[in-house]
Amino acid sequence: MGNIDLDAKIPNNVNLSDDKRLQRALEKWLPNFQEWWMDMGPEGFQNDKVLLRTAVSVEKDGWAHFDYVSMPDYRWGIFLAPAEAGRKVNFGDHQGEDAWQQVPGDYRNALKRIIVTQGDTEPASVEQQRLLGKTAPSLYDLRGLFQVNVEEGRHLWAMVYLLHSYFGKDGREEADALLERRSGDEDSPRILGAFNEPITNWLDFFCFTTFTDRDGKYQLRSLAESGFDPLARTCQFMLTEEAHHMFIGATGVGRIIQKTAEVTRDGTDPKQAGVIPLDVVQRAVNLWYSLSLDLFGSEDSSNASLFFSAGLKGRDQESKKFTEHSALEQHYTLERPKDGRIVTEDIPLRRAMNEVLRDAYVKDCEKVVRGFNRTLESCGSDYRITLPHRRFNRAQGVYAGFHFSPQGELLDASQWEAKKHEWLSTDEDHDYVNSIMDRAYTEPGEFAPWISPPARGINSLPVDAEYVKFCR
Ligand code: BYC
Ligand code: FE
């Protein structure tokens, strides 16, 4: 069960060869995906051999098989976590009923929307990151970027499998549309805000994988609780890969601030030394954290209420962490701006499910930032990275349309205008960062001067291993 049929045209552990219709549909989609990958995937490195992790089984450790592959030959495919016998719907109005193996008719549209929204983010991130290889700080980091990219490509496959398998003709149309929208495109953008923002340098990339991939972790965890069993099993397996994306992000930011702290310990000006000033890092953290908070949707949401009632989308670790799974009687106390101040309001818990999930996310981000500050402390720096308040710079939900400081105080437009360049990445920040990230460092063991080497290499290899072999 756990083994993946790697010889098939589309590697899978869902017995694809037994379902000729589905196999035909996916084989028709495959060349479109390959074309999209060649057009929108990492530019300039498609022939090179990259030390990539590929899934060969979905059992513990089976998905961490390393080999040198060129990215277009990566084993994209369809891997679901093993089925749990007798699984039930574990929350909402259908609690205790058998988990659905087919789409529940009443919720078809809601479910399709969740899957399309999730699916859309995966290719979007590949598009956002497609030029970064040209300024990679090392072979180690180049490999990390490509590992993230191919896995996001595979996550797209995971959602397309669900659309093709369970949603008929309109599912196939949605799957096609996932290859047609483009990140940042004016006429046909990606669905969610953060996935249309440019990622022009490695500071943005590491902040994105720290904060935006972490939104992915929480969205996938809540979908791994779904009463629609194929979605739950798909997301459960995706989560195993997601952890590495966040590792790349958090260690990347950590290595940048480590280098800056070390170089400036004796009072050297960071820009003179060609490293990234810590306030530039702080502004990038503020930007990507607030963009990622928006991805949870509105604090008070009838969609979220429906998703929970219907058993489609649970809370973080719904089955493990909670004892009461109907969420019918409880309330959530929300702070919202009203008449120039913040007032509190109780809303039914089901309507607050986006905010409940965001709470778990915020806690996790706080932990990550404590790690950054331990690094600064151990390098003898007094600087501390902080997370802005969750009201800061929001474009979705009850705080959108207002201005808040990083401490969460309500500001008027002129106060905001006067300060925002201190709080959010500026053009000057980008110009400086882009000016020091002017080429790729591609000799084994070589690192750009603005980042520390990692503590250890990948798959027990040394830091100076040849993680990417160029075939030009
Ligand atoms: N940008 O009730 P509301 C990942 C829309 S990341 C633009 O507030 P709801 C990854 C919303 O669609 C994980 N629009 O929220 C990471 C709705 O539109 P309509 C991605 C937004 O419906 C890195 C309206 O506002 N997964 O995997 O509960 C690399 C009001 O809706 C935004 C998912 O998101 C926004 N930020 O939506 C690669 C899971 N936020 O219907 C990958 C699937 C809200 O009025 N998605 N809107 O036109 C969902 O479950 C939900 O759709 C949301 C919240 C979480 C997005
Ligand atoms: Fe993903």
Ligand code: FE
């Ligand atoms: Fe990811």
